[in-house]
Each structure stands twice: as structure tokens, then as C-alpha cells.
Amino acid sequence: MSFDQYHEPPEELSAEVRTFARMILSLIEEAQAIDWYEQRMHVEQDEDAKAIMTNAQQEEFKHFAMDLEFLLRKKPKWKKVVQKVLFQPGDIVENGEIAEKSIDE
Numbered sequence: 001m002s003f004d005q006y007h008e009p010p011e012e013l014s015a016e017v018r019t020f021a022r023m024i025l026s027l028i029e030e031a032q033a034i035d036w037y038e039q040r041m042h043v044e045q046d047e048d049a050k051a052i053m054t055n056a057q058q059e060e061f062k063h064f065a066m067d068l069e070f071l072l073r074k075k076p077k078w079k080k081v082v083q084k085v086l087f088q089p090g091d092i093v094e095n096g097e098i099a100e101k102s103i104d105e
């Protein structure tokens with residue numbers, strides 16, 4: 001069993017923090033899966049195989065979204081920043097700066 005996701009002794013972390021760490025790792029893994037399917041689809045020549053990969057990548061979109069939603073519910077300040085960046089019109093970097101400045105408002 002690997003405990004590589006922890007940067008502090010696991011026995012010193014609360015159950016809530018260990019769950020948070022697991023979900024962060026899950027989020028990373030879902031993003032990595034989305035990337036891997038993207039690359040595989042790009043090089044795959046067999047249309048049936050590509051269709052299966054496309055379907056699988058779409059599953060990973062859902063997994064990523066659920067992981068992110070779980071984490072955002074646990075971290076209101078993170079959610080606040082995300083709400084000011086995601087699905088917002090305009091310049092992404094400017095929205096990020098505005099979001100960062102509003103964290104403690």
C-alpha cells in the first residue's frame with residue numbers, strides 16, 4: 001500500500017485531511033486520464049477503437065467534475081476563486097487576478 005500522496009505523517013493527519021488528499025490525487029489522476037485519452041485518440045487509426053476511447057474520455061470528464069465539486073465543497077475559498085474564473089467571459093488571467101484579490105472579501 002502506498003502513502004505517497006501524503007507530505008506529512010499520515011497518522012498525524014485527520015480523517016478529513018486524508019480524504020481531502022485522496023480526492024486531490026483522484027482529481028490529478030482523472031486529469032491525467034483525460035490527457036492520455038486525448039493523445040491516444042490523436043494517434044489511433046482504428047475508428048472503433050477511437051470511438052471507445054472517446055467514450056472513455058467522456059467518463060473521465062464526469063469523474064474530474066465530481067472530484068472537483070467534492071473538493072470545492074470542502075474549501076469555500078477555493079470555490080470562491082473558481083466561481084470567478086470558470087465559465088466567465090473575458091480575459092482568463094484578469095479574471096484570475098480579480099478572483100485572487102477577492103478571496104478574503
Ligand SMILES: [Fe+2]
Binds near residue numbers: 030033059060063
Ligand atoms: Fe476516471
